[in-house]
Amino acid sequence: MVETLSTSVQSEIIRFLARSLEYPQSTWLNHHYLDGLSSLLTELGYQNDLTEILALPADSAEALENLQIEYTRLFINGIPATVAPPYGSIYHHGEGMLNGRSTEKTLEYYHSHGFDLADPSDLADYLPLELEFLALLLAENKEAEAREFYQEYLGPWFGAFRQRVREGSRVPFYRILIELIDFFTKEEDEYEH
Amino acid sequence: MNIKLTRRKFLHSASVAAASVPLARLARAENGLVKKPVTAPGSYAGTETRYGGVCEMCFWRCQLVGKVRNGRLIKLEGNPKSIENGKSICARGNAGIQLLYDPDRLKYPLKNVGERGAPKWKRISWEEALDETASRLKEIQKKYGPHAVALFPHGASAFYPLQYFEFTGTPNISEASFYQCRGVRDMAYMSTFGFAPGENVDMANAKAILLVGTHLGENVHVSHLKQYLKGLENGAKLIVLDPRFSAAASKAHIWVAIKPGTDTAFLQAVMKRLIDTGKYDKEFVAKSCLGFEELKESLAEATPEWAAKTCDVPKEQILQVADLLGANLPNVSIHPGRHTTWYGNDFQRLRAQACLTAILGAYGVPGGLIQPKGVKLGKASWGHGVFAEDCDLSTFWPFHPPGTPTEAIRETTLTGKPYPIKAWIAWGQNPIQTLPNQPETIAALKKVDFVMVTDIMPMDITMYADILLPGKSYLERYDYVKTGMQWNPADKPQQFVTARMPLVEPMFERRDSVWIVNELAKRMGYGDKIPVASIEEHVEIRLEPAGLSIAKLKEMEGIFIKEGTSPYAEAGQRAFEFSTDSEKVELYSEQIDDNEFSPVPTYIPTGEVPAGYARLVYGRSPVHSFSRTQNNTWLHHEMPENPVWLNDSVAAKQGLKDGDRVMLINQDGVKSRNSTILKVTPGIRADTVYLAHGYGAMNPELTVGKGQGIDDQGLITKFGIDPETGATGMRTNFVKVVKA
Amino acid sequence: MAQYGMIIDLEKCIGCHACAVACKAEWDVPTNEGRNWVKRLGPSQTPEGLASTYYPGLCNHCDSPTCVEACPADPVQMEFTDRLSGKTTIMEVAATWKDLFDGTVQIDKERCLGCGACAEACPYGARYVNPDLGEDGKADKCSFCVERTAIGLEPACVQTCLAGARIFGDLHDPHSKVAEYVKKGAIKLESDAVKIGPNVRYYGKKRDLSLLTSTCTPQSMPQASLRRIFLARMLKPLAKEAKRNPLLHLLG
Secondary structure, X not given: OHHHHHHHHXXXXXXXXXXXXXXXXXXXXXXXXXXXXXXXXHHOOOOOOHHHHHOOOOOOHHHHHHHHHHHHHHHHOOOOOOOOOOEHHHHOOOOOOOOOHHHHHHHHHHHHOOEEEOOOOOOOOEHXXXXXXXXXXXXXXXXXXXXXXXXXXXXHHHHHHHHHHHHHOOOHHHHHHHHHHHHHHOOOHHHHO | OXXXXXXXXXXXXXXXXXXXXXXXXXXXXXXXXXXXXXXXXXXXXXXXEEEEEEOOOOOOOOEEEEEEEXXXXXXXXXXXXXXXXXXXXXXXXXXXXXXXXXXXXXXXXXXXXXXXOXXXXXXXXXXXXXXXXXXXXXXXXXXXXXXXXXXXXXXXXXXXXXXXXXXXXXXXXXOHHHHHHHHHHHHHHHHHHOOOOOOOEOHXXXXXXXXXXXXXXXXXXXXXXXXXXXXXXXXXXXXXXXXXXXXXXXXXXXXXXXXXXXXXXXXXXXXXXXXXXXXXXXXXXXXXXXXXXXXXXXOOOOOHHHHHHHHOOOHHHHHHHHHHHHHHOOXXXXXXXOOOOOOOOHHHHHHHHHHHHHHOOOEOOOOOEOOOOOOOOOOOOOOOXXXXXXXXXXXXXXXXXXXXXXXXXXXXXXXXOOOOOOEEEEEEOOHHHHOOOHHHHHHXXXXXXXXXXXXOOOOOHHHHOXXXXXXXXXXXXXXXXXXXXXXXXXXXXXXXXXXXXXXXXXXXXXXXXXXXXXXXXXXXOOHHHOOOOOHHHHHHHHHHHHOOXXXXXXXXXXXXXXXXXXXXXXXXXXXXXXXXXXOOEEOOOHHHHHOOOOOOOOXXXXXXXXXXXXXXXEEOOOXXXXXXXXXXXXXHXXXXXXXXXXXXXXXXXXXXXXXXXXXEEEOOXXXXXXXXXXXXXXXXXXXXXXXXXXXXXXXXXXXXXXXXXXXXXXXXXXXXXXXXXXXXXXXXXXXXXXXX | OOXXXXXXXXXXXXXXXXXXXHHHHHHOOOOOOXXXXXXXXXXXXXXXXXXXXXXXXXXXXXXXXXXXXXOOOXXXXXXXXXOOOOOEEEEEEOOEEEOOOOOOEEEOOOOOOOOOHHHXXXXXXXXXXXXXXXXXXXXXXXXXXXXXXXXXXXXXXXHHOOOOOEEEEXXXXXXXXXXXXXXXXXXXOOOOOOOOOOOEEEEOOHHHHHHHHHHHOOOOOOOOOHHHHHHHHHHHHHHHHHHHOHHHXXXX
């Protein structure tokens, strides 16, 4: 019972984090969202930097725009280079392209677990999609599959992505977000050592 | 950030269960994933073949098929049904996948919230991008007139925007493909033969082929090279005029290491020799040409001795070339060339090539200049624009190709004379690397009130955009309808029609040009004049007269083929009607005379190489299409840099060795931004330095191509303007090679 | 018994690199590697005059492949089938071998250790290790597209070549186009030190062949490191263990 509860909570949190990686818009990046994020951080005992997060753009159009510019720079088209495109195939040796062989393998994995992309032009290894998939597995209490998916698909590139966001982000929001994603997706035993 | 809890402990704590309830609501209501039944694996490698692709890695437009698996384009191949390229495509064609999936590609509309040249991008919605672009353009049109908007289009995606902006009343449209490439050739042949020649010389069935600077092999267009190689296989004698031992020269029977800029003198001497020895097509000249006597007279001084001295080649070689051509007339290919804007005196050189073609009678015969016939297609357009009086800057150049000479637009932008130009729009063109004297281009871009760019990739030009719009690539859109004939004119006559159809779905928010233009038009007050609702409709209208439709073409594996007519005239026919004023081939042109230019081809010398320098000559790499493909990671891997070719004796004197890292400095002291590798070779003249164009991009967003190799355009600070056509001559600069 | 081979006709080749790029797409070859390649040579002086040509290179599927000898993987029994007669034979092979019936050199990616000994042993540099394949990377190289030819397709490089400069076929069949080229004088890139019977041959003008052979013929056999092969075989299980156990890694 407890296990079921914890995987479903984990699943919900991961879905919440997946949404947090969307382009910042006032439609979702509002007080409710920030309350949710702050309660999550508080529960984690992470009050120290809460003030940084709360300086986020719920009210100020300028703050929202700054976050949009940062998002564009980090994830879409940045100067001098896009800091961390949120697509797995970018991080694989010899691929460096969108929709690489590893993207295809990810899609095949979704297929083998009975899922497909709602929009066929989406890329299977887009980080929010991989997170949503992970959340779906956890929601169905498929912990072994979730572990496998992390080990074989998400994990191998997430580290490099996280590193780039950590080093390249100019706002705390994405740095913190990436740590949260890491915390809620990574294989547990590494934290227990 | 340092999380002290373990996740398990955290997730098990009761409080978080309560706290996480709102999180569930805050996640998206729907997942990006849906349940799907497991399907059985497909056939061999599980790919599906999709038809209807038309390549646009360059502008030859080979027909493609796409191998698609799981919605991912795995591989591009030539469409086996094609009667042009067949199953073959070139390196660029094969690498189209890397353009499609290039992570640096533009994905969403972007707004520059920084400065032009040092942009800071913010993703915006299409709504916002279109609203802002339309209101800025409207404002400029209202205040300064419609001609205050200048457009730099290129490629199939730009035809509809070109029509639209012309319709709104601006003549200030300049295509690099004309003014920095083929326009001068087309105009010279129009004045002579009455039609634009394309590269339609029947090399496959020629007995002799003359290439003037054209470096086939380094310049790759599939069906064209099939013709060239077929000709060589059939025993055609190849003559190559080039200061460099080019890919073509290495296959040539005669390599003429001509001094750059003197080709017209060489051609004159060849014509004189042919006429003096009676080795010209007397019947064709008598029946189909006008002004032979004037031509002959104009060549009085063009002796082999004079040309040998002028061109710095052995006299015997001139005679040898002339005699070889004469011995094989009329089955000779005098190749019209492609990139022909060299010195700002190019109209005369291309007139000389056209006249040489004519006196050899090399028209409408196997091996000669031919006019392929395609299938008639429909039209849907914005209609012609009405320009305000006196706003057409092009009239100064009576033989200018369509549009306005680029230099006129740039100068007017900078000086505000005779009127202000306040908006620049680039649509698939990269004026930073197509135009000489980059500082002036950049100054113009910084001066105007508004810059909008639509492209597929970040380019040097996109750094200057206020609004930057992401286009669909050629693999994701409908647009171009192509018609033509079988690649070998001697084969059974056939005609084909094909339309570009998407091979995969577009990703992100990339849009096609018809959609973008229509949305702009609605916002600029031209909504009621929109000629087609979508690109698909445009294609349908084009196909209709041929009895075709997109659906029908799909059933035909992308290509419709029917019986055609031979491009050759009936054997023995030597009298033809041409679309010139006189209906003859005009060796002497009254029209040119009326405009106070030399009515017979004339050699106009270009500046001499100053001591200590060599002339900078650029050309093509087989793996790149100008600056467009610099970021393609597969193509980049094939040739990561453009080696600088330097004559071995010159290198020895300067203490330079093959493989050294070098930079170039031009006559104005401008140094190349980057270094590249040195190729020391006996295969180039001592007064010439060569490198391939299309390297050394400035835009850091090109994570593969930026700063790789030397950008020749950065060194072209001096340029010529062809007085007849307004085309930009760019082989007018001199450089020193220095160690990096 | 067949011996598949390829002729590169340098009279036709125009150095466009389509072969190299088509192969990348066909076989998911990492950007910075190549199962085949094109190198531009010259312009340089040769005894026959000024020349400029290309070196389109690929695995030579040699008669005596040194790469096969170098493979340290445990041998297994493998059944070979003749495509033409259907005849089968069993042979003991390591993770790379020369096919008994078609003469091609192939790799079993499942059993390949990724040690790179074969790549080191090839005097033509035709092999590389693709680190993305499997856990520890796998050796990869041109397979003569046997997977494609088995279902009636041409090798990817041959299919895309606009010049018809790449000719694939059975060198042992005297009526094949490739055999005709051999009769016409197509050459192998062999030196006194490197004579392992390459089955890719080059045809062209004398001056071009002169430039090709003087610049691209391997002049020495690479010294396949016995120590490396031994280590690869012995340490493989240990290396895998080290990956899982960070402590062991530290000890190493």
